[in-house]
Amino acid sequence: MSSGIEAQVLQPYKYGFVTDIESETVPPGLSEDVIRLISQKKGEPAWMLEWRLKAYRNWQKMPEPHWANVQYGPVDYQAISYYAAPKQRPKLDSLDQVDPKLLETFEKLGIPLEERKRLAGVAVDAVFDSVSVATTFREELKKHGVIFCAISEAIREYPDLVQQYLGSVVPYNDNFFAALNSAVFTDGSFVYVPKGVRCPMELSTYFRINAESTGQFERTLIVADEGSHVSYLEGCSAPVRDENQLHAAVVELVALDNATIKYSTIQNWYPGDEEGRGGIYNFVTKRGACRGRASKISWTQVETGSAITWKYPGCILQGDDSIGEFYSVAVTNQRQQADTGTKMIHMGKNTRSTIVSKGISAGRGQNTYRGLVKILKGAEQARNYSQCDSMLIGDRCGAHTFPYIDVRNSTAIMEHEASTSKIGEDQIFYAKQRGLSAEDAVSMIVNGFCKEVFKELPMEFAVEAQRLLGISLEGSVG
Amino acid sequence: MTGKGKRETGKVLLEVRDLHASVEGREILKGVDLTVRTGEVHAIMGPNGSGKSTLAQVLAGHPAYSVTAGQVLYEGKDLLAMAPEERAREGVFLAFQYPVAIRGITNAYFLRAAVNAIRKHKGVEELGPVEFMDALEAKLTAIGWDSSYLTRPVNDGFSGGEKKRNEILQLAVLDPKLAILDETDSGLDIDALKTVAQTVDKLRRPDNATVLVTHYYRILTHIQPDLVHVLAAGRIVKSGGKDLALELEEKGYDWLRTEPAVA
Numbered sequence A: 001m002s003s004g005i006e007a008q009v010l011q012p013y014k015y016g017f018v019t020d021i022e023s024e025t026v027p028p029g030l031s032e033d034v035i036r037l038i039s040q041k042k043g044e045p046a047w048m049l050e051w052r053l054k055a056y057r058n059w060q061k062m063p064e065p066h067w068a069n070v071q072y073g074p075v076d077y078q079a080i081s082y083y084a085a086p087k088q089r090p091k092l093d094s095l096d097q098v099d100p101k102l103l104e105t106f107e108k109l110g111i112p113l114e115e116r117k118r119l120a121g122v123a124v125d126a127v128f129d130s131v132s133v134a135t136t137f138r139e140e141l142k143k144h145g146v147i148f149c150a151i152s153e154a155i156r157e158y159p160d161l162v163q164q165y166l167g168s169v170v171p172y173n174d175n176f177f178a179a180l181n182s183a184v185f186t187d188g189s190f191v192y193v194p195k196g197v198r199c200p201m202e203l204s205t206y207f208r209i210n211a212e213s214t215g216q217f218e219r220t221l222i223v224a225d226e227g228s229h230v231s232y233l234e235g236c237s238a239p240v241r242d243e244n245q246l247h248a249a250v251v252e253l254v255a256l257d258n259a260t261i262k263y264s265t266i267q268n269w270y271p272g273d274e275e276g277r278g279g280i281y282n283f284v285t286k287r288g289a290c291r292g293r294a295s296k297i298s299w300t301q302v303e304t305g306s307a308i309t310w311k312y313p314g315c316i317l318q319g320d321d322s323i324g325e326f327y328s329v330a331v332t333n334q335r336q337q338a339d340t341g342t343k344m345i346h347m348g349k350n351t352r353s354t355i356v357s358k359g360i361s362a363g364r365g366q367n368t369y370r371g372l373v374k375i376l377k378g379a380e381q382a383r384n385y386s387q388c389d390s391m392l393i394g395d396r397c398g399a400h401t402f403p404y405i406d407v408r409n410s411t412a413i414m415e416h417e418a419s420t421s422k423i424g425e426d427q428i429f430y431a432k433q434r435g436l437s438a439e440d441a442v443s444m445i446v447n448g449f450c451k452e453v454f455k456e457l458p459m460e461f462a463v464e465a466q467r468l469l470g471i472s473l474e475g476s477v478g
Numbered sequence B: 001m002t003g004k005g006k007r008e009t010g011k012v013l014l015e016v017r018d019l020h021a022s023v024e025g026r027e028i029l030k031g032v033d034l035t036v037r038t039g040e041v042h043a044i045m046g047p048n049g050s051g052k053s054t055l056a057q058v059l060a061g062h063p064a065y066s067v068t069a070g071q072v073l074y075e076g077k078d079l080l081a082m083a084p085e086e087r088a089r090e091g092v093f094l095a096f097q098y099p100v101a102i103r104g105i106t107n108a109y110f111l112r113a114a115v116n117a118i119r120k121h122k123g124v125e126e127l128g129p130v131e132f133m134d135a136l137e138a139k140l141t142a143i144g145w146d147s148s149y150l151t152r153p154v155n156d157g158f159s160g161g162e163k164k165r166n167e168i169l170q171l172a173v174l175d176p177k178l179a180i181l182d183e184t185d186s187g188l189d190i191d192a193l194k195t196v197a198q199t200v201d202k203l204r205r206p207d208n209a210t211v212l213v214t215h216y217y218r219i220l221t222h223i224q225p226d227l228v229h230v231l232a233a234g235r236i237v238k239s240g241g242k243d244l245a246l247e248l249e250e251k252g253y254d255w256l257r258t259e260p261a262v263a
């Protein structure tokens, strides 16, 4: 009896176009030689190459993890190309030299890079396949001492900073996908906000996969020095392709004393078609260290894309009085699968964490929340509040919740709330009987459901997130 | 079947002709005829399972029911050809026998969205939150509620009677041309019944009409029906005045089964 509610015409993925651009791609396959080649193309110092090789050697010994509540066929790591770059390498500080096709691509995605069209108050680093093609507002940021550039550039220009922090939160051998990333990462963003500086604008990176048979392995490192404040947002999309493409990113955040990092993600990788053909495998390791006292890291994610999502942005609350937050909306429609959640590790005294997770499943989507809250012995008076809400649209989808709690200090205060609600034919009909269209009814219900998470997003992006949610659920109701 | 004389003044608002409908392959409505004119109140009574709610749902366009024969004209237009939301926007309102709960959205927000969907359809400017609240105030008082019900999710955790009252709040706010109330009086306490009935009665105008599905005579003492129909086994088997309701209250439905169905 799911006739009316699901069997509708599905809206095509709106970001599925391919940019016809000549690209330089290394042949598929992974070996030490390929890693050397990547490192050489990026003009890296020797220590970086050594680190990559160490990661690679570890990775070879690691088994691919399969504990997540997702199903997919084997990934052939030798069939992936680990480096793809638009042929004409632009000079980073001059947009005149960026291939107009690339500018056009980002403009089509709603990320204009040209000076006169730029998003006000948002600096953007645009990454196309394996390379960063442009970073806007660099000069403006420099005035405040904020470094915002491609990580490959940072490795050359600010080696000391990078060497000090890279791998300090997510070690090269942290897990299978993180090790792979450490070996082959190509680009991503680097941010350093100096002591006492409040970053004057939103920083944002937009990742675009374009080339065929490639993986994207970006690496982002954000360091907020004492008393600083930064808000960063990443967005992403990919063309429609029949094959599955692997995206294995690593994001590391470091917040020192009294620093705040707000990291928001709007993930819209190609989700595959209604039969589950194609789509991105989004296997991502994101972790922040609240290293200093009274530091704060806040993750907000809106995950609407990808065939499979596997990510648990977490916080290590080392500093006393530090705060970790995780706000998430994860949508699975059609055949999408998501296994996502967070890890909050309380080490310091008086540390606090908040988890608000909203899972929405439609079509045949499967949505799993998996979260760990760990209170270590020394974490006196630690507090956690967790709220996990699931919403089911139709009756062929699924929602699952796996909260893990590990408390080793008896002064801890833990609160957990959970709920499941359903949008069925009855709700839709009721709304229609009051004059609302099915689309309006669903978007109203879903937006109400996600409100607590959306309010955490920077203004411009909250609107984008709502719109995206509307698109990815289009066709899920009658 | 409308009597001669006084009621002839209203225009025909709804005309149901030989309506057959089935659910999951089983025929429930087996030839229903019903004519409702503006200014009228019709009561439909009948045994459990006779098809009263089915008729109401079919008129509202519920996808679970399929119409297999017959016709329904609403303001002279083919009602069955209209999408459910179209019908609502054109002024057909159904107070559900079992109102549906919707989590994650407040009663006030839902109501305003409904009001605005209808206003938009009519080409009238939509109401902002403040204007809407102003307009809502009086209706809320009329049904004897305070604003705490507005900030709760739609019908979520509402008691049976509260849900019914909420339907009437929606009715009062949306002010439809044709209101179909499916057992809105069931589950209401005596005072609530009175409040609800008075609200409905006050909404009566020469240009609208109400179809009341009920099991009880009591509500008809508050809202004078022009006609009372008995729906049994998918057909209207008897129609009459208010007295018929009283007769049914005394005698039940058994005696009707021996009478031939009216054409």
Ligand SMILES: Nc1ncnc2c1ncn2[C@@H]1O[C@H](COP(=O)(O)OP(=O)(O)OP(=O)(O)O)[C@@H](O)[C@H]1O
Binding pocket: B023, B024, B028, B046, B047, B048, B049, B050, B051, B052, B053, B054, B055, B064, B097
């Ligand atoms: N969605 C449905 N699925 C299956 N059977 C249904 C459905 N809706 C109605 N029916 C059946 O159709 C018949 C008529 O039901 P309906 O709800 O119209 O009766 P009613 O006259 O409103 O009864 P009551 O006075 O108890 O409210 C019943 O036998 C019922 O079981």
Ligand SMILES: [Mg+2]
Binding pocket: B052, B053, B054, B097, B182, B183
């Ligand atoms: Mg009924």
